[in-house]
Amino acid sequence: MVKAKSWKIAKLFDGVPKDEDLQLVEEDLPGLKDGEMLIEAVYLTVDPYMRVMLETNGKVGDTMMGEQISKVIESKNKDYPVGTIVRTHSGWRSRTIVSADACRRMPELGDLSLSTALGVMGMPGMTAFFGFLEICSPKEGEVVVVSGAAGAVGSLVGQIAKIKGCKVIGFAGDEEKCKWIKSLGFDCVYNYKKVKIDDALKEAAPEGVDCYFDNVGGEFTLSVLKNMKLFGRMSICGQISQYNATEKLKAELPFPMILFKQLLVQGFIVMRWYNRWAEGEKQMSQWIREVNK
Ligand SMILES: NC(=O)c1ccc[n+]([C@@H]2O[C@H](COP(=O)([O-])OP(=O)(O)OC[C@H]3O[C@@H](n4cnc5c(N)ncnc54)[C@H](OP(=O)(O)O)[C@@H]3O)[C@@H](O)[C@H]2O)c1
Structure with a gap:
């Protein structure tokens, strides 16, 4: 059984978010089905939009939302072998099981740091x-x-x-x-x-x-x-x-x-402008x- 850690909403935010509004929880992940990958987070994001979206769409028990750059560490999808770097909206989690349709295109980074895919190149x-x-x-x-x-x-x-x-x-x-x-x-x-x-x-x-x-x-x-x-x-x-x-x-x-x-x-x-991001990148x-x- 693979373990994952995830930050969950323990209390809906009221004013400035507080430490006790979030709770770190350990979870067991099931085995992979055909087409799925197990990914491990390399970089997570903290963006202001999360505060607004949680106000309208958030529920206690939800995983804290956000994009992450992750590495495939186990795979049952030949297009995403172990070691592939992906960009997903998996939230604040250490490990996640995803399918290909949850992975967003990575920009061409050349020698730029991977973290730029969540910043200047993201x-x-x-x-x-x-x-x-x-x-x-x-x-x-x-x-x-x-x-x-x-x-x-x-x-x-x-x-x-x-x-x-x-x-x-x-x-x-x-x-x-x-x-x-x-x-x-x-x-x-x-x-x-x-x-x-x-x-x-x-x-x-x-x-x-x-x-x-x-x-x-x-x-x-x-x-x-x-x-x-x-x-x-x-x-x-x-x-x-x-x-x-x-x-x-x-x-x-x-x-x-x-x-x-x-x-x-x-x-x-x-x-x-998502269909024009390549131009911006x-x-x-x-x-x-x-x-x-
Ligand atoms: N429309 C979109 O699609 C879109 C996409 C991304 C981001 N955004 C928005 O763009 C803005 C900036 O995002 P970001 O990613 O650059 O955030 P960020 O890196 O967290 O920076 C936000 C900045 O806002 C300043 N700030 C915080 N509270 C303030 C206040 N009460 N009055 C004035 N300044 C304040 C902070 O610096 P100081 O210490 O200088 O106050 C901080 O540098 C946010 O409003 C975000 O929601 C919109």
Whole structure:
């Protein structure tokens, strides 16, 4: 009998998740049927969307969700021999029995670390690539604002915007993160806990903002909205400031501002471009190699 360990939901999250909301459980796995593989996790993900999805779809006893990179350690599927690396949505588990239809295509990583298949070459990377380029359509010389700029997605959006010749303003939550995104090439960086967003934007973008990549939502986004240029574009990627909120936000409605500034405001879920991921992966890997030359 093969043993597996899995993190289960012990209590539905209320506000910020706590240690006791999760429990590590040991399980016995059955033998493999024809076509199945036993996989062992190499890397697991922790992504903000899990917090939102568990709020709506989670149940006590569920395995904590998430993608993983795993290695096939036993196989009854000739297309997936022992040693094959796969990407699955098996959640926070050490070992899992899967069939081929549960395995997602691995990107071409070359000499990049396997972990990048869950980062820059995976879902966060494709979120930054398609969510920014397809919705904001940035042009050389334009001003781009990124919130959550030190996160997996935001840090990539800022670098892509620099590659496109934009002036990039990033907001992060402490000095160390601000220093790091500055080292990535962001032109202006602010600790949003220490400045008023409006003052920072008046200083860094006195003529207004062309593109806003929103990871944060809430009052932060309302402040950026007031500083958008006419015909500006806003890509609504995430609302992380609201995920752990226990009280509803009381704020003015954004629609009059969207109307009078004639803004394009569009939300997205990255999977809508899943059939184009190969295009994003190719460009991302090329940019990484150029930087590392
Ligand atoms: N639409 C999609 O398909 C899609 C796909 C992937 C991700 N997302 C969304 O994109 C966003 C970023 O994801 P990620 O993978 O980059 O996450 P991440 O690596 O965990 O980074 C999230 C960042 O958000 C900042 N943050 C947390 N609470 C905040 C608050 N109250 N106000 C302002 N900033 C806050 C944190 O940094 P500080 O210390 O700087 O606050 C952190 O750097 C999330 O909202 C996520 O849900 C959407």
